[in-house]
Amino acid sequence: MTEQDVTRLLQKIPQLKQEIGKVIVGQQQVLDEVLVALLAGGHALLEGVPGLAKTLLVRTLAQATDLPFRRIQFTPDLMPTDILGTEVLEEDHGTGHRSFKFNEGPIFASLVLADEINRTPPKTQAALLEAMQEGHVTYAGQEHALPKPFFLLATQNPIEQSGTYPLPEAQLDRFLLYVRIGYPTEQEELAVLSGTTGAVRAEVRPTLGGEDVRQLQVLTRQVSISPELLAFVNRLVRATRPATSEVPFIKEYGRWGAGPRAGQALILCAKARALLQGRFAATLEDIRALAPAVLRHRVLLNFNAEAENLTPDDAVAALLKAIPVQ
Structure with a gap:
């Protein structure tokens, strides 16, 4: 190309x-x-x-x-x-x-x-x-x-x-x-x-x-992402798993965490967002912006969370706040 x-x-x-x-x-x-x-x-x-x-x-x-x-x-x-x-x-x-x-x-x-x-x-x-x-x-x-x-x-x-x-x-x-x-x-x-x-209807042109x-789609996969951000996404996804997470919110309210597919999804989506904005490198902002949409259906909360009206979006917010970029 x-x-x-x-x-x-x-x-x-x-x-x-x-x-x-x-x-x-x-x-x-x-x-x-x-x-x-x-x-x-x-x-x-x-x-x-x-x-x-x-x-x-x-x-x-x-x-x-x-x-x-x-x-x-x-x-x-x-x-x-x-x-x-x-x-x-x-x-x-x-x-x-x-x-x-x-x-x-x-x-x-x-x-x-x-x-x-x-x-x-x-x-x-x-x-x-x-x-x-x-x-x-x-x-x-x-x-x-x-x-x-x-x-x-x-x-x-x-x-x-x-x-x-x-x-x-x-x-x-x-x-x-x-x-x-x-x-x-x-x-x-x-x-x-x-x-x-x-009476007037808009005409949408292809x-x-x-x-x-x-x-x-081919170009999206060619967008670069730094090793630091790859490591950040890896830590973020692994922190969704209650058995091994060090994030207090997840340890208290988590029932099931995200699998490796979530990390793949977040990286690809960050690359796609960068391309939509005319950039050829994904940033931390791309990852933060798309983390809720990528993780909200992959993080399951327990009954205690439901009793307190907490949602997976609250869990993602807690994760983004707790996990540093190294």
Whole structure:
């Protein structure tokens, strides 16, 4: 990749944000974290109460990236084959020969929206595990490769909402980032009301193609990070484990800590954030900014923490305060 290619790719990132901003008002941190997951080659889980434009954000991203897009509406009666696909018996009318053909499900797209993923039981949620981790689907003993890039964005309502199923820890760990969407500010909400109740609709133009995304993902891994920051991330992740942690908050309230995948995720995300800002070296600020989204679904707290209304974000804040950069 030449210097001109790199410059061309980096110039497209502000254009991409501008196109998405035609539809999505505010939510800058949410958009940045979604783009970080895309550049890092991972997947993201978006959580927020109904009506906060989670689905609209993903649809707009699909329009702005010009990636093959499929939406899967998760419901209590959804089956794994509704996601992955199934085999059908076909007959050649000329020869009379019959054979099974695999019909691809909606998971076979570059950008997949798993809408309200926690409204379907764990059995169906688990159908995504292999696709998210391995980039292929196995059916009847045969592997079927997913397109590249493959980016899955799942949305969910908070667990407190009725009719939802908590995602198992193994499923949560497949998500690079767990992104929380809050209510807009007063001015942002006013802009939403003004822009969505009129006759004119914003037109989103494609900015990035599939090859652009693949090149950006390659470029992300080439961003440098110092040995000191690598060691910091290693200490940070290891400190989430109650059995060996020296952080008082974790020793008192921790039930289960993060595995090595969390460290890999945090480093890749820090590199992607640096690239989004036009830098080729990750910084401590990149790591601190993304630590909550990387760790909040990988750190489990005990009943004492729940009784005191403490959250994994409180644990991450305590970790960042306690672990020094050496």
